[in-house]
Amino acid sequence: MADKQSGNGAAGTLSDAAENRIKEIVQRYPHSKSAIMPALYIAQEELGWINDEAVHWVADRLSLPLAHVIQVATFYTMYYKKPVGRYHIQVCRTLSCMICGAKDLTAHIKQRLKIDAHGITDDGMWSFEEVECLGSCGTAPMIEINDVFFENLTPETLDALxxxxxxxxxxLRYSTVRQELGAGLSGEPKSRVYVAPAES
Ligand code: FES
Structure with a gap:
């Protein structure tokens, strides 16, 4: 298989598990294009981000124009358009989170990791970006790390996290292929978001 990170434009082949899963998903819908979002998740899960190979794989398996796949992939922030670290932080910067301290969270991440948005730490562990509302405004400010929400944060609780x-x-990833969320942090229910305790 071609270098997964280079995106050489070939449709390529993902793992047998991914190929089987996409066939299974496509069968659920009258039109294959309805499967585009789970197909993109599968490609991202296998390739790490939505590179050219991922886009070609989805277009090929769903018999869709490349432009249609690219439109969907570039619209949603949960599809990574650049390589990310093993833990990719998305900081919500929309109104509720902004009022409750999102800027402080971003400043803390930058200061701790010594990277800017879309950069990756030298050890490949972390990357981050700012995104719009993630739908958890009631427990602002919040972030998403990979596929898990962490809410009600301060720079101090974020640091401890x-x-x-x-x-x-x-x-902290959800596997579309295996249909399960990763084990998560010890002592925390993996299917539930983590809400930092209020500071006394
Ligand atoms: S404004 Fe941050 S989750 Fe909605």
């Missing part, structure tokens, strides 16, 4: 992630290296 990042320490914990560096130590535990938890699986």
């Amino acid at each position: 990042m320490d914990r992630i560096e130590k535990e290296q938890p699986d």
Whole structure:
């Protein structure tokens, strides 16, 4: 298989599990284009981000024009258009989060990781970006790391959370192929978002 990170434009082949899963998903819909979002997730899960190979794979498996796949992939922030770290932080910067301190979270991430948005730390562990509302405004400010929400944060609780992630290296990804969320942080229900305790 071609270098997964280079995006050489070939449709390529993903794992047998991914190929089987996409066939299964396509069968559920009268039109294959309805499967575009789970197909993009599968490609991202296998390739790490939506590169040329991912776009060609989805277009090929769903018999869709490349432009249609690109339109969907570039519209949604959950599809990574650039390589990301093992833990990719999305900081919500929309109104509720902004009022409640999103800027402080972003400033803390930049200062701790010494990278700008869309950069990756030298050890490949972290990357971050700012995104629009993630739908959890009631517990602002919040971030998403890979596929898990962390809410009600302050720079201090975020710092402690990042320490914990560096130590535990938890699986915070949802697998579309296996249809399950990773094990998550120890002692936290993996299917629930993590809400930092209020500071006294
Ligand atoms: S404004 Fe941040 S989750 Fe909605």
